[in-house]
Amino acid sequence: TVKLIIDRRPVEVPKGTTILDAAKGMGIRIPTLCYMKLEDLHYENNPGACRICVVEIEGRRNLAPSCKTECTEGMVVRTHSPRVMNARKTVMELILSNHPAECLTCSSNGYCELQTIAHDLGIREIRYKGEMSTFQIDRSPSIVRNMNKCIMCRRCETMCNNIQTVGALTAVNRGFNAAVSTAFERDIAGSTCSYCGQCVSVCPVNALSGRNTQQPVLDAIADPDKIVIAQTAPAVRTALGRDFGFEPGTLVTGKMVSALRQLGFDYVFDTDFAADLTIMEEGTELLQRIGKYLNGDKKVKMPLMTSCCPGWVSFVEQHFPELRDNLSTAKSPQQMFGAIAKSYFAERLGVDRKRIVVVSIMPCLAKKYEASRPEFAVEGNPDVDISIYTRELARLIRYANINFTDLPDSDFDRPLGESTGAGVIFGTTGGVIEAACRTAYELYTKKPLPKLEFEELRGLEGIRSATIDFDGTPVKIGIAHGLGNARKLVEEVKNGTSPYHAIEIMACPGGCIGGGGQPFHQGRMEVLRKRAAALYQEDKNKTLRKSHENPYIQELYANYLGEPCGPRAHKLLHTHYFD
Numbered sequence: 043t044v045k046l047i048i049d050r051r052p053v054e055v056p057k058g059t060t061i062l063d064a065a066k067g068m069g070i071r072i073p074t075l076c077y078m079k080l081e082d083l084h085y086e087n088n089p090g091a092c093r094i095c096v097v098e099i100e101g102r103r104n105l106a107p108s109c110k111t112e113c114t115e116g117m118v119v120r121t122h123s124p125r126v127m128n129a130r131k132t133v134m135e136l137i138l139s140n141h142p143a144e145c146l147t148c149s150s151n152g153y154c155e156l157q158t159i160a161h162d163l164g165i166r167e168i169r170y171k172g173e174m175s176t177f178q179i180d181r182s183p184s185i186v187r188n189m190n191k192c193i194m195c196r197r198c199e200t201m202c203n204n205i206q207t208v209g210a211l212t213a214v215n216r217g218f219n220a221a222v223s224t225a226f227e228r229d230i231a232g233s234t235c236s237y238c239g240q241c242v243s244v245c246p247v248n249a250l251s252g253r254n255t256q257q258p259v260l261d262a263i264a265d266p267d268k269i270v271i272a273q274t275a276p277a278v279r280t281a282l283g284r285d286f287g288f289e290p291g292t293l294v295t296g297k298m299v300s301a302l303r304q305l306g307f308d309y310v311f312d313t314d315f316a317a318d319l320t321i322m323e324e325g326t327e328l329l330q331r332i333g334k335y336l337n338g339d340k341k342v343k344m345p346l347m348t349s350c351c352p353g354w355v356s357f358v359e360q361h362f363p364e365l366r367d368n369l370s371t372a373k374s375p376q377q378m379f380g381a382i383a384k385s386y387f388a389e390r391l392g393v394d395r396k397r398i399v400v401v402s403i404m405p406c407l408a409k410k411y412e413a414s415r416p417e418f419a420v421e422g423n424p425d426v427d428i429s430i431y432t433r434e435l436a437r438l439i440r441y442a443n444i445n446f447t448d449l450p451d452s453d454f455d456r457p458l459g460e461s462t463g464a465g466v467i468f469g470t471t472g473g474v475i476e477a478a479c480r481t482a483y484e485l486y487t488k489k490p491l492p493k494l495e496f497e498e499l500r501g502l503e504g505i506r507s508a509t510i511d512f513d514g515t516p517v518k519i520g521i522a523h524g525l526g527n528a529r530k531l532v533e534e535v536k537n538g539t540s541p542y543h544a545i546e547i548m549a550c551p552g553g554c555i556g557g558g559g560q561p562f563h564q565g566r567m568e569v570l571r572k573r574a575a576a577l578y579q580e581d582k583n584k585t586l587r588k589s590h591e592n593p594y595i596q597e598l599y600a601n602y603l604g605e606p607c608g609p610r611a612h613k614l615l616h617t618h619y620f621d
């Protein structure tokens with residue numbers, strides 16, 4: 043260890059600790075823009091580029107970046123001396139000198155780290171005038187890039203290249219035109235981007251943001267001829283409250299439903315219903331594949347890989363097209379919901395599918411892209427018309443002057459609003475496969491599960507595995523979240539060394555709770571832990587916790603779909619993938 047003094051307080055830290063970390067351990071906040079660390083993900087962006095975190099070290103002529111400087115014995119550090127504060131202000135003014143001053147109209151207004159630091163530093167004028175860059179704004183179905191706002195912190199690049207291993211982003215140009223862009227400065231839609239949205243999650247400014255589709259929602263609600271249906275993804279209810287002052291991980295399911303009604307949706311349904319439906323299809327598919335595999339069928343593709351995460355599906359299509367038949371053919375819950383809403387439910391209402399507008403509220407940016415895929419439309423009419431993300435819903439609630447905090451709880455409409463605990467846990471890493479095991483176990487063994495909670499499948503470790511005993515048949519499960527972790531499991535499948543029967547992958551760290559459309563968690567893993575805990579709590583609170591016990595799912599099969607994986611189910615609820 044080494045002993046030193048920071049802001050007149052003595053401290054002892056392990057050798058190799060940076061001043062930034064030592065100060066953090068003492069509760070001293072040093073602002074950073076480029077530096078970011080997400081411990082559980084082994085993500086660290088530390089280019090030492092922004093110089094906002096400088097500190098003064100007694101006896102040294104130059105100020106030192108605290109993120110890059112290790113503590114040494116006897117060091118005396120000051121984190122906010124007049125010299126430090128002047129330097130920070132100057133650095134900030136230089137960054138602001140070529141940053142568009144559009145705070146009032148910026149969608150990150152109120153959440154921007156640059157804005158917060160400028161405010162904390164009391165910047166009231168920008169003394170320097172830099173040249174503004176003039177990049178075209180790049181709009182894809184999911185992600186919008188405005189490189190004129192890029193401050194070259196490189197967080198997105200580290201996220202995309204090192205953590206997600208997608209490699210879509212790279213630094214381009216020099217001087218005031220320097221920015222993080224795509225290879226050959228292509229549009230993001232023409233790059234290898236999988237739309238996971240994680241770059242958006244770590245962007246401290248608004249250089250990367252989600253595509254905004256709030257207006258079409260308002261237009262649909264205002265159209266008297268349209269029947270507008272909301273479906274809410276499992277993870278949204280654990281995070282939406284954050285934008286209204288609730289603690290991270292507070293479940294706001296009932297308030298969310300009330301808010302959607304006040305916004306004017308005709309029906310408020312739950313994607314969790316469709317998650318139960320996905321389990322019926324995917325669980326059956328898993329059992330069919332395992333059966334064939336155990337019978338020595340060499341053609342069956344094992345392991346089965348989950349397919350509900352569109353960022354992951356796109357990653358397979360782009361980077362591992364030879365493995366696309368390992369993906370479950372079951373559509374994602376978002377898309378199953380849309381397909382059922384515009385067939386079964388439209389028929390129940392006696393209306394044409396074109397009169398129905400399905401709006402999904404998702405924690406995810408890739409869901410916008412998924413909804414726009416042409417195979418999820420009938421004669422050009424999409425199954426899911428508009429997908430908005432959690433932060434967009436929060437904006438709509440504010441736009442409509444709804445007092446979210448004081449809203450009473452209300453319940454989803456029926457039939458497509460009923461769900462079991464299995465549907466709820468989809469939103470966290472490991473939840474989809476746990477839900478599938480609950481149903482597959484009972485269908486396979488014809489016995490009730492001795493214990494509902496599969497603790498061995500839970501947690502935030504990047505790659506996890508477990509063997510589940512299906513009454514004498516061992517079923518081997520692999521789980522990964524984050525595309526870099528996924529890549530490791532997929533490489534094994536490609537090499538023929540994968541030991542698993544089934545693999546669950548979610549593109550975002552944490553699963554959907556950490557989606558690119560959620561309120562920013564700024565790398566605080568405890569926020570993800572609380573969101574996951576909230577979903578497991580909602581599961582516990584439910585009377586029904588296995589998808590096959592959902593009475594409305596049973597009714598849907600009995601009166602409309604027939605058998606799981608049967609012909610009608612196949613037509614409506616399954617898809618195919620591309621290379």
Ligand code: HC1
Nearest residue numbers: 275276277350375376406468554
């Ligand atoms: Fe997800 Fe899913 S869990 S993909 O993470 O399978 O987005 O929440 O809605 O479709 O149900 C997201 C979440 C979501 C789907 C479900």
Ligand code: SF4
Nearest residue numbers: 202235236238239241
């Ligand atoms: Fe990379 Fe994901 Fe961002 Fe695309 S959305 S650029 S894959 S981090």
